[in-house]
Amino acid sequence: DSGVTQTPKHLITATGQRVTLRCSPRSGDLSVYWYQQSLDQGLQFLIQYYNGEERAKGNILERFSAQQFPDLHSELNLSSLELGDSALYFCASSAGTGGLQETQYFGPGTRLLVL
Amino acid sequence: GESVGLHLPTLSVQEGDNSIINCAYSNSASDYFIWYKQESGKGPQFIIDIRSNMDKRQGQRVTVLLNKTVKHLSLQIAATQPGDSAVYFCADRTGFQKLVFGTGTRLLVSP
Numbered sequence: 716d717s718g719v720t721q722t723p724k725h726l727i728t729a730t731g732q733r734v735t736l737r738c739s740p741r742s743g744d745l746s747v748y749w750y751q752q753s754l755d756q757g758l759q760f761l762i763q764y765y766n767g768e769e770r771a772k773g774n775i776l777e778r779f780s781a782q783q784f785p786d787l788h789s790e791l792n793l794s795s796l797e798l799g800d801s802a803l804y805f806c807a808s809s810a811g812t813g814g815l816q817e818t819q820y821f822g823p824g825t826r827l828l829v830l
Numbered sequence: 831g832e833s834v835g836l837h838l839p840t841l842s843v844q845e846g847d848n849s850i851i852n853c854a855y856s857n858s859a860s861d862y863f864i865w866y867k868q869e870s871g872k873g874p875q876f877i878i879d880i881r882s883n884m885d886k887r888q889g890q891r892v893t894v895l896l897n898k899t900v901k902h903l904s905l906q907i908a909a910t911q912p913g914d915s916a917v918y919f920c921a922d923r924t925g926f927q928k929l930v931f932g933t934g935t936r937l938l939v940s941p
Contacts, residue, residue: 717873758874758919758931771928805873814926816862816881821873 718742719808719822727828733794736825740787740808746770747789748809748819749781753802764789765812796829803827838917840936849907851935853920858901860922865894865905868934869916877905877918907937915939 718741728734740747749761751774760773764783775781778796783789793800803826807819843849855863861882866874880887880894880903887894893906903920917934 717875719873757933760928760930763928773928807873812926813928816879818864818876818879819929820876821866823873 717820717822719806719820721804721806721822721825723825724823725826725828727830728796729830730796730798732796732829733792734796734827736791736793736804736806736827738789738791738806738808738822740789740806741820744808744810744820745787746809746811746813746819747783747787748807748813749775749789749791750805750807750821751802752805752824753799758805761791763813770812793827798829801827801829838934838936840938842938842940843910845910845912845939845941847910849905849910849914849937849939851905851907851918851937853903853905853932853935855901855903855920855922855930855932857922857924857930858898859924861925862923863894863896863903864921864923864929865892865903866919866921866931867914867916868919874919910937910939912939912941 720739746765748763751759761775763771781791803824805824807821809817864879865877868874878889891908895904919934920932921929
């Protein structure tokens with residue numbers, strides 16, 4: 716158990732809908748990262764938040780957004796969902812800003828299925 | 831880009847054998863490397879990491895070797911067990927930039 720929690724574990728929804736995925740980082744960790752893992756794309760970095768502020772952005776679509784709250788939990792919002800958004804979404808956390816030798820610990824993921 | 835699933839390279843070993851999983855990286859400026867293990871239906875789990883100023887690091891039953899000359903990283907698992915069956919990912923990072931994950935390798939351990 717990494718100490719990172721994610722809810723829900725599974726999510727089934729329809730195209731065009733909006734969903735929110737939730738992540739609680741390990742106790743004391745200030746950074747939260749979101750990744751998407753699909754069969755044909757592997758682990759793709761989406762976005763990082765550090766202590767409430769956006770720190771780094773990866774391959775995140777404009778339909779997707781995230782935020783980190785004062786209690787350091789984070790939410791990833793996916794809107795206008797398309798079939799191709801079906802994937803595993805992972806949250807990871809790390810102690811600081813994500814620099815040298817800073818390990819990211821992953822949560823169990825949320826499996827999203829868009830029908 | 832990276833790929834997983836049906837097109838994953840697969841390494842099949844017998845229980846008790848030593849396993850070697852290889853990874854090539856492209857950025858010669860990368861200074862931090864990490865191996866993750868991902869079991870079916872679970873998130874990636876940290877195994878071991880190494881900084882670019884080292885060429886070898888050992889953990890419990892695992893060893894990571896780094897060859898910066900040819901930009902190659904390997905993970906050696908001693909006395910492989912059925913519980914080691916998983917997909918293994920390497921990742922590298924340059925400074926404060928994002929982790930870049932490599933193509934996963936599926937390790938299958940038969941009893």
